[in-house]
Amino acid sequence: MPRTEDVLNSLKQAVTVAVHSTRELVGKVEQAAAEKEHERQETFQKNQEEGKTKPGDTYAPLRRKPGLRPLPGEELGLSVRLTFWDVLHHLARGLALSQRGASRGLAEHWGSLKYCQALSADATTHLKVSEEGKRIATYYKALQSEELGHAFALAVSEEILTRRYPDHSISIVRADTALRAGWRLTSRDKTKTKTVGYQYRPQFFAEVWKPGESSRVFPIACKGNHSDRRKVYEQLASAAVHADGVHIGAWNETPALLFSTEISLSDPLTVHALHADGPGGWLRIPDDTPAADIGLPVGDENPAVGIFKPGKGKDPDTSEPGCQIGPRHYKWFQRALARVGAAGLTAFAGDGESTAALLTARQGNDFFQSFAHAAAGSVHDARYTLLGERFEGTDHVFRLNGERVQAFSGVAKDILDALVTREGEEQRADIATYRQRAHAWRTKPNGTFWDHEWDGVVSISRDGTVLAMRQIPPFRNE
Template identity: 85%
Template sequence: MPKIEEVLQRLKQNVSVAVHSTRGLVGKVGEAAADKERERQETFQKRQEEGKTKPGDTYVPLRRKPGLRPLPSQELGLSVQLTFWDILHRLGRGLALSQRGASRGLAEHWGSLKYCQALSATTGTRLELSEEGKRIAMYYKALQSEELGHAFALAISEAILTRRYPNHSISIVRADTALRAGWTLTGRDKEKTQTVGYQYRPQFFAEVWKPGESSRVFPIACKGNHSDQQKACEQLASAAVHVDGVHIGAWNQTPALLFSTEISLSDPLTVHVLHADGPGGWLHIPDCTPAADIGLPAGNRNPAIGILKPAEGKEPDTAEPGCQVNPDDYSWFQRILARVGAAGLTAFAGDGESTAALLTKRQGSDFFQSFAHAASGSVQDAHYTLLGEKFEGTDHVFRLNGERVQAFSGVAKDILDAVVTRKEEERYADVAAYRQQVHAWRTKSHGTFWDRKWDGVVSISRDGTVLAMRQIPPFRDE
């Protein structure tokens, strides 16, 4: 069993994550989609023969994102350089609004840290499952593949979009949380409005933005598996259904990113990725719109349900299932993405009160107002200077290989100050100031480092968040 210091040092090691994105992959995904569609049709016909369908029901094929293609070679090549600690940082940020536990800070920390020893680097610095990772897979295979699939997809999405838009900020937000600001997604949302009635949606949105300007949104669908490339092709075919559940702008013009992370029990980890291009995804706002308008209230908006499909020939326009952000909703949806992005940041810092103030009831504000863990009640609970920058957030103590370690997740103090809500001080979130601070922060040093003064491994992201871990000296008897 490795010593804790060895584990921490290994977490900051640069590794190559294999990326597979080729024309051949596009063809295999198309074949997998056709196979799945045949299976669905056969199942429907069987149910119809058994009298298990309603009179008049007809088979409707799933709608999949058209025009999938490989990534341009200059964007990532055959691999991308990351540190394992960066991957866990992305996972923690992705979990921040997931509502996966009443003890929020503890839930997000544990969601990341349980994978501290799950991966190891080969002699060629390729990532693969460690012996511990294989043991985890024996019992929690579905959870491991889902969470690591999200983590690698978010890290690579940020790398792709940062290269495409080097002068912009990139925010990753949970898609369901953003959409619930206007749409009732399921009957469990306990709203009187009509539900979307469609189960397929991307897991995340990536917003590319500058303060006061139009932003662009990329739906992201990401999955993971412990099988092989064939399974990855099936997952990408499924991901094509999920990303097509949301259109930003006109029919079939929204770009998208699709991922399947193959976590083999015997070979190096490989991320299979495709993308769809298109002129849409832009949230156009009127010229000369003040940057402060991003902080206007979310309001009670209920956009129309369905995606407008233009007529072909003499056929009338039709409404396909899903969610569509139309031009009249662009400014509103940009405000929603900004608020959800800020909420994810305050949740990562353990501040439930500020998170709740940024969300509507349908988005889960009640969850963040109750069941607060003792360590997540105040952003003042933990504050450290890491690599010369001041951060505030929340921390927890865990056992790793029998030794005590401290995990800290937080946000740069100047960014967090803009979005902290304190009713007793009549202090409310300033989303516009938050966007300005985050955009300015992107030029600072980011990545994974060893902080000698703090004596631990530290990952600082472009959005001003930090994930850090260090060993706690053992107790000594007086």
């Protein structure tokens, strides 16, 4: 069993993550998609012959994001250099609004800490599954592959989009939470409107933005597996279906990022990535829009269900299943994304009251009202100066290989101050101020460091969040 000190040091080590994005991969994914459609059609015909279908039912192939291609070399080469602690930071941020309930009584994002020893670097500093990771996979293979698949996809997505838009901020939000601002996604959702009736959606949105300007949104569909390349091709073919479930702008113009992370139990971890280009994804707002408008409530808007597909020739216009954000709702959806992004930060800081205030009932704000996170509902429970910057948030003490460690998740104080809601003090979140401060923060140093004063590993993100961990001495009576 490695020493706790060695585990913490390994988390800050820069490692090489292999990346695969080629024309050959595109061909393999297209082949996998064709094979899956053939299987679906055979299953439908069999069910039809056995009387298991309804009268009038016809076979309809799944709609997949068209025009998949490899990412340009200047955006994503054969590998990326990351630290595993930074990857876990991305996972923690992605889990903050998940509302799975798996960490009831604790903030959801602490679920990322179970992977502290799941991967290790080999002699070439390539990431591989460790012995601890193999033990986890024995019992929780599906969960591990899903969550680590999300973690690496989000980390690589930020690298890609930061290189593509160096002067912009990147906010990554859970797609379901954002979409629930206007759509009833499932029959379990707390609204009486018509359900979307389509189960395929991207897992995340990446919003590329500057304060007061139009922003661009990239759906991110990501998966992970412990199998082989064949599974990778199948997952990317499936990701193409999920990515196409949301259109922003006109039919088939929305760009997207697709990932399948291959977490082999014997070979180095590899991130397989493709993208779809297109002129859409823009949430265009008038140039004279007041900056403060980004903070207006999203209300109970109900955009139409379905995606408008224009007819060709004699074929009529049709409505395809899914969600579409058209010009009339650009400003509204930009506000929805901004509020969900802000809620992700306050949830990461452990502030349930502020998180609930930023979300609507349809987005599940009662989840954050009904119980306190590990910070007991106060952003002032934990305050630390890390690498010269002041952060506020929440902490969690647990044992790692028998030794007590403290994990801290927080947000830069000036950013968090703009997002705090306190009903008793009549304090409300100021989204416009938050966006200004968060955008200014992106120019500060980010990455994974060892803070010698705090004596632990620290990951600071471009969005002003921090995830830190250190070993702490035994309590006095031990």
